[in-house]
Amino acid sequence: xxxxxxxxxxxxxxxxxxxxxxxxxxxxxxxxxxxxxxxxxxxxxxxxxxxxxxxxxxxxxxxxxxxxxxxxxxxxxxxxxxxxxxxxxxxxxxxxxxxxxxxxxxxxxxxxxxxxxxxxxxxxxxxxxxxxxxxxxxxxxxxxxxxxxxxxxxxxxxxxxxxxxxxxxxxxxxxxxxxxxxxxxxxxxxxxxxxxxxxxxxxxxxxxxxxxxxxxxxxxxxxxxxxxxxxxxxxxxxxxxxxxxxxxxxxxxxxxxxxxx
Amino acid sequence: xxxxxxxxxxxxxxxxxxxxxxxxxxxxxxxxxxxxxxxxxxxxxxxxxxxxxxxxxxxxxxxxxxxxxxxxxxxxxxxxxxxxxxxxxxxxxxxxxxxxxxxxxxxxxxxxxxxxxxxxxxxxxxxxxxxxxxxxxxxxxxxxxxxxxxxxxxxxxxxxxxxxxxxxxxxxxxxxxxxxxxxxxxxxxxxxxxxxxxxxxxxxxxxxxxxxxxxxxxxxxxxxxxxxxxxxxxxxxxxxxxxxxxxxxxxxxxxxxxxxx
Numbered sequence: 001x002x003x004x005x006x007x008x009x010x011x012x013x014x015x016x017x018x019x020x021x022x023x024x025x026x027x028x029x030x031x032x033x034x035x036x037x038x039x040x041x042x043x044x045x046x047x048x049x050x051x052x053x054x055x056x057x058x059x060x061x062x063x064x065x066x067x068x069x070x071x072x073x074x075x076x077x078x079x080x081x082x083x084x085x086x087x088x089x090x091x092x093x094x095x096x097x098x099x100x101x102x103x104x105x106x107x108x109x110x111x112x113x114x115x116x117x118x119x120x121x122x123x124x125x126x127x128x129x130x131x132x133x134x135x136x137x138x139x140x141x142x143x144x145x146x147x148x149x150x151x152x153x154x155x156x157x158x159x160x161x162x163x164x165x166x167x168x169x170x171x172x173x174x175x176x177x178x179x180x181x182x183x184x185x186x187x188x189x190x191x192x193x194x195x196x197x198x199x200x201x202x203x204x205x206x207x208x209x210x211x212x213x214x215x216x217x218x219x220x221x222x223x224x225x226x227x228x229x230x231x232x233x234x235x236x237x238x239x240x241x242x243x244x245x246x247x248x249x250x251x252x253x254x255x256x257x258x259x260x261x
Numbered sequence: 262x263x264x265x266x267x268x269x270x271x272x273x274x275x276x277x278x279x280x281x282x283x284x285x286x287x288x289x290x291x292x293x294x295x296x297x298x299x300x301x302x303x304x305x306x307x308x309x310x311x312x313x314x315x316x317x318x319x320x321x322x323x324x325x326x327x328x329x330x331x332x333x334x335x336x337x338x339x340x341x342x343x344x345x346x347x348x349x350x351x352x353x354x355x356x357x358x359x360x361x362x363x364x365x366x367x368x369x370x371x372x373x374x375x376x377x378x379x380x381x382x383x384x385x386x387x388x389x390x391x392x393x394x395x396x397x398x399x400x401x402x403x404x405x406x407x408x409x410x411x412x413x414x415x416x417x418x419x420x421x422x423x424x425x426x427x428x429x430x431x432x433x434x435x436x437x438x439x440x441x442x443x444x445x446x447x448x449x450x451x452x453x454x455x456x457x458x459x460x461x462x463x464x465x466x467x468x469x470x471x472x473x474x475x476x477x478x479x480x481x482x483x484x485x486x487x488x489x490x491x492x493x494x495x496x497x498x499x500x501x502x503x504x505x506x507x508x509x510x511x512x513x514x515x516x517x518x519x520x521x522x
Contacts, residue, residue: 131508131510131511134506134507134508134511135506135507135508135511136502137502137503137506138500138502138503138504138505138506138507138511139498139500139501139502139507140500140501140502141502163506165503165506168503204522237400237518238522239399239400239401240400240401240521241397241398241399241400241401241402242398242399242426242429243399244399245395245396245398245399245424245426246395246396246399246400247392247395247396249392249510249511249514250392250395250396250399250510250511250514251514253510253511253512253514253515254514254515254518257498257515257518260501261465261499
């Protein structure tokens with residue numbers, strides 16, 4: 001396997017990768033994102049992502065050789081360790097990352113006709129988004145619908161927190177979550193907004209037979225009034241303790257569990 | 262409110278605080294720990310913790326004055342911002358921390374006679390420990406029993422992840438979790454070990470009537486064989502997805518939910 005050597009920080013590819021790591025709008029513009037770390041790169045290859053570029057550090061290449069699992073990558077480059085480190089989002093980089101195309105299938109929530117989904121409205125913390133994707137994958141709902149006004153599921157932080165779940169699991173992105181949720185409802189989906197107060201009923205009192213979707217709101221502000229208005233009903237997790245303590249990822253875990261069990 | 266000014270990094274108190282922040286064994290030796298940030302300090306004061314020392318930065322004191330809520334602290338010191346920063350566990354410190362005595366009530370799991378508990382056996386990641394404490398507090402079980410071979414619930418990372426739950430919520434520490442769990446069982450507690458495989462039944466199939474306790478194992482290795490042998494039965498969260506993805510905090514959220522609902 002041939003690797004092209006790049007040594008200059010001013011190289012066009014190096015600049016592009018840096019921008020893909022830091023900017024959500026650039027990722028959208030280029031329709032590409034970066035996955036760092038061996039496990040994520042292998043997951044991407046295994047799950048049929050189109051890998052544009054495979055980037056390794058000199059140390060990584062020396063220790064591991066080329067990766068036959070990622071043979072399909074169009075371009076392969078090797079960087080001095082010090083240059084690789086400038087691209088990395090971690091303190092001690094493993095020395096491998098890849099640039100992937102965003103899969104086209106994730107861009108239209110309206111292609112969904114059946115199944116059980118979680119709708120994440122403006123989730124703020126990429127660690128929560130990643131954690132929720134892990135739980136959704138483990139328990140086996142059909143996908144996450146993510147509003148693009150929240151944190152970007154293609155950011156390095158979200159990808160790392162998801163431990164590969166955001167690559168392996170169906171993620172549907174929505175530019176207009178209010179409108180898209182309304183369309184899902186029109187298609188026959190039962191839509192539930194999870195709230196802390198003023199609920200219509202507890203989460204155990206509704207049916208999650210497919211097709212259905214539960215909305216998890218923003219960590220600080222909850223589900224917006226507009227999206228609540230779209231929902232069939234507002235549901236809540238009854239809490240006998242200190243309700244403000246339950247964070248979005250824990251609430252999502254409990255709700256997903258009720259949806260699938 | 263009088264504040265003593267300290268400017269030297271070689272001051273005895275400064276050295277002690279640094280060591281309390283970094284060393285679990287020193288915290289145990291001194292029977293003290295550090296809480297950083299306004300919210301945690303106020304939570305500690307409100308929940309009756311004995312506050313040894315209140316430490317603020319010059320900027321904090323200028324902006325906020327003394328804190329009347331923490332009047333009970335035996336000692337109050339103010340540091341130049343640069344010196345305060347050397348004690349802080351965060352990148353942008355708020356400029357307030359306190360040294361608390363560890364409350365005596367948390368040191369004996371054998372004082373527990375009734376209620377519902379989670380037993381954390383060798384939890385490795387302080388972020389998980391903190392997240393689990395938050396969920397346990399929100400949903401209202403009676404306490405966490407934490408084996409001291411895992412990460413330290415008095416570490417700054419665990420305290421920060423818990424958003425105050427580790428200060429407000431009953432935490433029982435165990436030096437010998439096998440022996441202590443056996444004694445709880447002898448006292449009439451139903452003990453359940455949560456496992457990923459080889460379970461006796463699903464988590465919905467057992468009764469969590471008090472007194473009962475569910476064991477959450479170490480993130481990498483699960484519940485130890487010795488502790489499984491103590492449990493009345495092994496229970497599992499049925500998963501139709503990719504089981505390895507469910508992390509300890511999400512699993513704990515689902516289990517606590519089943520215990521209280």
